[in-house]
Every structure is written in structure tokens, then in C-alpha cells.
Amino acid sequence: MRILFLTHSFNSLAQRLYIELARRGHEVSIEFDINDAVTAQAVELYHPDLIVAPFLKRAIPEAVWRNHVCFVVHPGIVGDRGPSALDWAIMRDCAEWGVTVLQASGEMDAGDIWAAEAFPMRLAKKSSLYRNEVVEAAVRAVLVALERFQSGNFKPMSLDYSRHDVLGRLHAPIKQADRAIDWSRDDTRTVLRKIHAADGFPGVLDALCGEIYYLFDACADGTLRGSQPGEIIAQRNGAICRATLDGAVWIGHLKRKSESEPALKLPATLALQEHLADVPETQLDPFSASTGETHRDIWFEQKNNVGYLHFAFYNGAMSSAQCERLRVAYLAATQRNVRVIVLMGGADFWSNGIHLNCIEAAASPADESWRNINTMNDLTRAIATTGSQLTIAALQGNAGAGGVFLSLAADHVYAREGVVFNPHYKGMGNLYGSEYWTYLLPRRVGEDKAVTLTQNRLPVGAAEAHEMGLIDGYFGTDRKDFLAKIAQIAEGLAASPDYPVLLHEKGARRERDEQEKPLDAYRAEELQHMKLNFYGFDPSYHVARYNFVYKIPHAWAPLYLARHRGITS
Numbered sequence: 001m002r003i004l005f006l007t008h009s010f011n012s013l014a015q016r017l018y019i020e021l022a023r024r025g026h027e028v029s030i031e032f033d034i035n036d037a038v039t040a041q042a043v044e045l046y047h048p049d050l051i052v053a054p055f056l057k058r059a060i061p062e063a064v065w066r067n068h069v070c071f072v073v074h075p076g077i078v079g080d081r082g083p084s085a086l087d088w089a090i091m092r093d094c095a096e097w098g099v100t101v102l103q104a105s106g107e108m109d110a111g112d113i114w115a116a117e118a119f120p121m122r123l124a125k126k127s128s129l130y131r132n133e134v135v136e137a138a139v140r141a142v143l144v145a146l147e148r149f150q151s152g153n154f155k156p157m158s159l160d161y162s163r164h165d166v167l168g169r170l171h172a173p174i175k176q177a178d179r180a181i182d183w184s185r186d187d188t189r190t191v192l193r194k195i196h197a198a199d200g201f202p203g204v205l206d207a208l209c210g211e212i213y214y215l216f217d218a219c220a221d222g223t224l225r226g227s228q229p230g231e232i233i234a235q236r237n238g239a240i241c242r243a244t245l246d247g248a249v250w251i252g253h254l255k256r257k258s259e260s261e262p263a264l265k266l267p268a269t270l271a272l273q274e275h276l277a278d279v280p281e282t283q284l285d286p287f288s289a290s291t292g293e294t295h296r297d298i299w300f301e302q303k304n305n306v307g308y309l310h311f312a313f314y315n316g317a318m319s320s321a322q323c324e325r326l327r328v329a330y331l332a333a334t335q336r337n338v339r340v341i342v343l344m345g346g347a348d349f350w351s352n353g354i355h356l357n358c359i360e361a362a363a364s365p366a367d368e369s370w371r372n373i374n375t376m377n378d379l380t381r382a383i384a385t386t387g388s389q390l391t392i393a394a395l396q397g398n399a400g401a402g403g404v405f406l407s408l409a410a411d412h413v414y415a416r417e418g419v420v421f422n423p424h425y426k427g428m429g430n431l432y433g434s435e436y437w438t439y440l441l442p443r444r445v446g447e448d449k450a451v452t453l454t455q456n457r458l459p460v461g462a463a464e465a466h467e468m469g470l471i472d473g474y475f476g477t478d479r480k481d482f483l484a485k486i487a488q489i490a491e492g493l494a495a496s497p498d499y500p501v502l503l504h505e506k507g508a509r510r511e512r513d514e515q516e517k518p519l520d521a522y523r524a525e526e527l528q529h530m531k532l533n534f535y536g537f538d539p540s541y542h543v544a545r546y547n548f549v550y551k552i553p554h555a556w557a558p559l560y561l562a563r564h565r566g567i568t569s
């Protein structure tokens with residue numbers, strides 16, 4: 001079928017649906033929901049059999065939904081209507097939530113229902129629930145709805161609140177007043193729930209050090225305590241810890257509220273800077289045993305000759321300081337008595353490369369870009385040149401740009417089934433990229449495919465990534481299954497009688513490759529291009545980064561996504 005995606009942006013859900021539908025032989029073109037005229041023109045050019053709206057903020061124009069079946073993916077259970085669906089589900093502590101595929105009609109979210117899928121909720125950030133449970137349920141629901149649509153004889157169910165199984169209701173958009181934290185009354189769990197329900201976007205408005213900020217990225221602390229709820233009692237690796245009535249919460253990221261100038265999300269300590277002079281730093285060694293709930297972005301676990309190095313950086317963005325800390329931790333891991341090191345990334349993201357927000361906030365974004373890419377390169381190199389262990393990259397979450405190539409530095413790369421790869425930099429203002437990608441990518445997929453992947457700028461699913469040799473395998477629809485299988489593979493390698501041979505072969509291959517072309521040469525060539533991106537006359541990268549971090553709305557869907565714009569008839 002010819003399917004037109006009408007979406008606010010090509011976000012993680014739209015990317016995943018694109019992958020799933022294209023894989024099943026459908027032809028998919030993407031249009032951004034910019035205004036009614038653009039939508040109408042896209043429909044006219046493409047003549048779609050079906051329109052799917054994975055992520056919409058506005059209603060579909062009447063002229064479109066009256067003449068075409070439009071599936072709207074709503075992140076709520078049957079009967080749930082209105083914006084902020086997931087926000088309310090978290091705020092209300094719902095035990096179960098879901099995704100409904102309904103047909104666009106005159107009333108927002110009240111159209112006929114084609115499919116619905118449920119999932120159990122967990123106490124987690126909205127962004128995490130969206131990228132995991134919602135995405136998986138949406139894929140299942142859209143595939144069912146599509147099958148029903150293709151059958152030609154399915155009659156979708158009209159919304160009927162008198163049915164006992166229709167549990168959702170119309171709700172008002174959530175306001176900051178609903179989200180507000182009352183530090184003198186809210187316990188830790190309530191504070192967490194409020195910040196989680198706003199995570200990703202828009203954050204919870206709150207006063208800090210005499211200014212108003214949006215709060216993001218919260219987790220509880222099991223031991224720290226303060227006398228005054230709301231006061232900042234500690235700082236660690238970019239995060240601040242605030243006392244609550246009955247404990248403490250870490251807040252990783254802040255965005256200043258400003259009417260006069262654009263603001264961006266930053267690590268909390270970077271946003272507050274001089275205000276934290278008297279706040280104690282409470283460091284935590286990545287190798288210390290688990291100390292219960294706390295803020296920890298890098299940690300190491302060891303089990304049966306296998307070391308698991310976790311790096312759960314918010315949004316997968318890796319600043320210069322984080323790359324450096326991770327490199328130090330990685331090198332320390334190689335000194336441990338382990339035969340295999342598994343690079344775990346985080347639960348939500350593996351890595352999205354250099355930290356564009358920290359770069360934007362630096363006094364010289366060009367200098368900080370340079371510093372950040374060099375720290376990424378140092379880390380990638382440390383992994384690629386490890387002679388003492390076999391290494392596995394275990395991608396629980398998505399990877400983009402330099403983050404993909406970082407994973408290829410490991411000897412084996414495995415991904416959870418639903419992981420989406422974006423192995424390209426070009427969308428960021430024609431960025432050339434580094435992380436030794438010119439060495440790491442062709443050795444896995446060949447020169448031609450490397451060109452296609454980096455130029456086409458399309459997302460790649462785990463199955464396709466495996467077929468082309470980008471990764472060695474994919475499994476596990478959920479994290480638990482994925483992690484169990486990873487542990488099995490890692491322990492199998494560590495215990496294998498072939499281990500010494502495998503380690504020797506790895507060293508020999510690295511030596512051969514080095515003789516053919518030294519890693520330094522790849523790096524120097526890539527960085528020459530990057531120097532032009534950062535310091536040259538063409539400002540495209542700086543403009544693209546600005547638009548990305550300040551979330552400037554798209555003016556049009558790029559041609560590589562909007563296939564219909566290449567249709568001339």
C-alpha cells in the first residue's frame with residue numbers, strides 16, 4: 001500500500017513505524033504537519049491508500065479525513081481523549097495504560113476505533129515510557145489496524161462510553177498548575193511522579209536560586225537527607241540533589257524559563273553554575289557496589305568473568321566530560337579480572353553522539369564541538385584497540401550519529417529487537433562526522449552500503465541492520481529478555497575454549513588493519529572535514545545545531561523523507 005505519514009516530526013515512534021511498514025513492503029512517504037495547505041498538497045501529490053498520523057499536535061483538515069481513511073495513533077486507552085494523555089496517566093498513577101488507533105473524524109480523538117493495545121505502567125519518565133511501552137504497543141496496534149483495513153470487511157468500533165470496557169475519558173490539557181510541586185507537602189514519590197509526567201517535554205516549573213526553571217530527569221536517592229524540603233543538598237556529575245519531606249530527589253536537567261530569549265535544556269549544574277559554590281559534591285565510584293537508589297550515570301558490574309559497563313546518559317548525549325569519565329572507567333574495566341566487557345549504554349538510549357546542548361551553551365561552540373568530538377574519538381579508540389578482552393556492545397536503546405559508530409568499535413554488536421539506528425551525521429548541517437566511522441562502518445557493511453547509509457539519512461531497524469552486517473544479532477522485545485540473552489552470550493564467550501584463539505585473532509586483525517592504514521590516519525582525515533564544519537565558512541552545522549537544541553519547528557519535510565515531493569505528475 002501507499003501510506004502517507006502525517007506527523008509533527010519524524011520522532012522515534014514515527015521512525016519505528018516507518019521501519020516496520022517499509023519492511024512489510026509498504027511504500028511510505030512522510031509529510032510534516034506544518035499547515036493545512038501543505039497537508040492537502042501532500043495528499044494530492046501522493047494519492048495514498050491510507051494516511052497514518054503517528055505524532056500529531058493539530059487536527060487533520062476536514063477535506064483530508066472526509067476523503068481518506070486517516071489512522072491517528074493516540075497514546076491512550078480506549079475512550080481516552082485530549083492532549084497530555086500519558087502525562088495524566090502517570091500523574092494519576094494508572095496501573096495500566098495503552099495505545100489506540102482511531103480514525104480521524106470531526107471530533108478530536110473521538111473517531112472509530114481500529115485497534116487498541118494495553119501495557120502495564122511503571123514508575124518511569126514519560127519519555128522512557130513513550131520510547132519503550134508506547135512505541136511497542138503502537139507498532140502492534142498499527143499492524144493490527146492495517147491488517148483489518150486491508151481485509152476490506154472490518155467495521156471499526158464507534159466510541160461508546162456506555163460499554164464497560166471503555167475506561168478512558170475526555171480530559172483537559174494538563175497545566176503547570178496541575179504539575180506544580182509543593183515541597184512542604186509532596187513526598188518523594190509524588191515529586192518523582194510529577195517530574196516524570198513532564199519529562200522530555202515540557203518539564204515542571206519550579207523556583208531555584210531566585211530564577212524559574214523547568215525540571216527534568218529525576219530519580220530518588222536512598223540515603224541523602226536535608227532539613228528543608230526543596231533545598232539543594234548535593235551535586236554529582238551534572239545533577240543536583242534536593243531534599244524532600246521524606247528523602248531526596250536528584251534532578252539531572254533544567255531549562256530556564258525566559259520570555260526574552262530562547263532557552264535550552266542543560267545539565268542542572270551547568271544551568272545553575274555559580275549558585276552551587278557551597279553545595280557539596282558527592283562523588284560515586286563507578287566500581288563501588290550498588291548503594292540503592294541514587295543518581296549514577298556510569299557504573300560497572302561483574303559476574304562470572306564478564307564486566308558490564310553501563311553509561312546511562314540523558315537522551316544518549318555525551319558531553320566532553322562524560323566521554324572522558326567513560327573512557328577512564330572503560331580503561332579501569334580492562335584492568336579488572338574479566339574476559340569480556342559488555343558496553344551497556346543506558347536503558348533508553350545507547351548513545352546519540354556529542355552533546356549538542358552543552359556545545360551550544362559553551363562560550364565557543366566551535367571549540368567545544370572540537371573538544372567533544374576528540375573525547376568521543378579517544379573513547380572509541382580505547383574500545384577499538386583493546387587487546388586484553390573481547391568486547392560486546394549491547395544496545396538496549398536507540399543509537400544515532402556518532403553513537404552508532406561508537407558501538408561498532410566493539411568486537412560484537414547486538415541490539416534489542418525494537419532498536420532504531422540512525423547511522424548518519426548529514427542531517428546535522430552536513431556534519432562529516434568522526435568516531436573513526438570511515439574505518440568502522442565499511443569494515444562491517446562494505447564501501448557502497450556505507451555511502452548509502454550515510455547519505456540517505458534514513459533510520460534502520462535492528463533486523464535490517466543485521467541483514468546488512470551492521471550488527472551481529474538482535475533479540476528480545478523487552479529489555480529483560482534482551483539482557484538475559486546478552487548475559488548468556490557474554491558468559492558463553494568468556495567460558496569458551498576458543499577464547500584465547502578469538503582474542504589472538506582479534507589482535508592480529510587489528511595489527512593488520514593498522515599496517516594497512518593507521519587509526520590515526522582515519523582520525524586525521526575525518527577531523528580535517530570536521531574542522532571545516534566547526535570553523536569553516538559554511539555555518540550549516542552551527543545553524544542546524546541551533547535549530548535542533550532550541551527545537552525550531554521544521555519549515556518543510558526534507559525531500560529524502562517526503563517522497564511525494566519528488567512526484568511531478
Ligand code: COA
Nearest residue numbers: 011012200315317352353354355356357400401402422428
Ligand atoms: N545532543 C543533545 N541532545 C540530543 C542529542 C545530542 N546529540 N541527540 C538527541 N538529543 C535529545 C533531543 O534534543 C531530544 O531532547 P528532549 O526530547 O529531551 O527535548 C531527545 O534527545 C530525544 O531526541 P529526539 O530527536 O526527540 O529523538 P528521536 O528518537 O526522535 O531522534 C535522532 C533520534 C538520533 C535521529 C535525533 O535525536 C538526532 O538527530 N540527534 C542528533 C544526533 C547528532 O547529530 N549527534 C551529533 C553528531 S555525533
